[in-house]
Amino acid sequence: MKALVCSAFGPIADLRPGTLPDPVPGEGQVLIEVKAASVNFPDALIVQGRYQVRPELPFAPGAEAAGVVRALGPGVQGFSVGDTVVASTGHGAFAELCLAQAAKVSRLPQGMDFEHGAAFVLTYGTSLHALQQVGRLQAGETLLVLGAAGGVGLAAIEIGRALGARVIAAASSEEKLALCRRSGADATIDYTQPEWRRRVEALTDGQGADVVYDAVGGVHAEPALRATAWRGRYLVVGFAAGEIPRLPLNLALLKERQILGVFWGEAMRRDPAQHEANMAQLGRWFEQGLLRPAITERVPLDHAAAAIQRLADRQAMGKLVVLPGADA
Incomplete structure (x- = not known):
């Protein structure tokens, strides 16, 4: 072949x-x-x-x-x-x-x-598992997505909206941010700009994001963690920037933030019934026009x-x- x-x-x-x-x-x-x-x-x-x-x-x-x-x-x-x-x-x-x-x-x-x-399968399966099983994203909460114009990022935007969250998309160019808005992001941030986390705070009345979806890592990780709300959940999804960040753990302590790893492949192996249920949910959302x-x-x-x-x-x-x- x-x-x-x-x-x-x-x-x-x-x-x-x-x-x-x-x-x-x-x-x-x-x-x-x-x-x-x-x-x-x-x-x-x-x-x-x-x-x-x-x-x-x-x-x-x-x-x-x-x-x-x-x-x-x-x-x-x-x-x-x-x-x-x-x-x-x-x-x-x-x-x-x-x-x-x-x-x-x-x-x-x-x-x-x-x-x-x-x-x-991979992008939407990863993002639904991350946001629903790991991050426990609730309707009415604010979700911040890093690397939002990539495959998993765009899936996270659509799934966040389907779960009833407000979605802030962060990416590195206006072209990418425009794609995020077309995919349903409520607000966008260019995270190549200095002090970009202050924009997250401004968009959330100083509270920060309830859930952060980080598939990028690198230099963006620490400001994203700082932009996470009291008892917010910071999801470690991947390291597309190529650098695994070293995060100061006092940032977790100060606001009782949770740093949570996302390993979709292993979760799927351990709980195939949950994966099957997730794929069925994603299929229904697609048929309803919520995902594309x-x-x-x-x-x-x-x-x-x-x-x-x-x-x-x-x-x-x-x-x-x-x-x-x-x-x-």
Whole structure:
């Protein structure tokens, strides 16, 4: 099968289009013909050997896909050949065929095409788990989203609104902030500006944000924690800035703030029933018109490595979708 091949852990630029053997589903696995896959930040880490999972070489990156079930491994129930599905794959989605654990496969929501399905599972699954299970975001609270123009950030904006929160989006350019407003942000902040946290305080009558969703880290983490309200919840989602921050813990003490880690993949493994319930909720919200992934680029498999590099360099907005069947 055609695939984007990682033959050795190293620079993203070393990825090459090539071929890999057709995968065969094992116990509890589903074989999916990939119609669309999307680029996520872990793709950039996994090919460099910097992720918590290191697949056996050679492999195809790609952590989420949408497509058609082509075969079922032993023990799989609830799916049939020909079903249209979305899946969290971990890796392997930048190929014509990929495998996924049945517990991480869901039916394509009604009215959703493959391209939007490919942009749905990881970003929306992560953001709903972060905001609902970990952050316990309540209607009427204020949510601050850092890196808000990225895939998980835009998902967090839409989910925050669906949960009844007021959403403040923080990003690094007016173009990105405009996208955040189109996705439903109530207010926006350019966090490249000095003392940007004062803007959060001004927008919240001096109280700060009840929940902070931080997928960026780096130099933005400390001011974001300082902008968190009394007994607010600061969610550690990721480190797209490339630097893991060192936070002064007195900032947690002074306002009884909570610093909470978000590890969606492990939470999904430990509680697949909760993941299934979350995906069903997201599907209902999509059908109600409350959610719609913002796809900004569609690329063929031959251009997938460049798309991963743009995301790693923080030069992309929204979701970048890879189409294995498209011509270069």
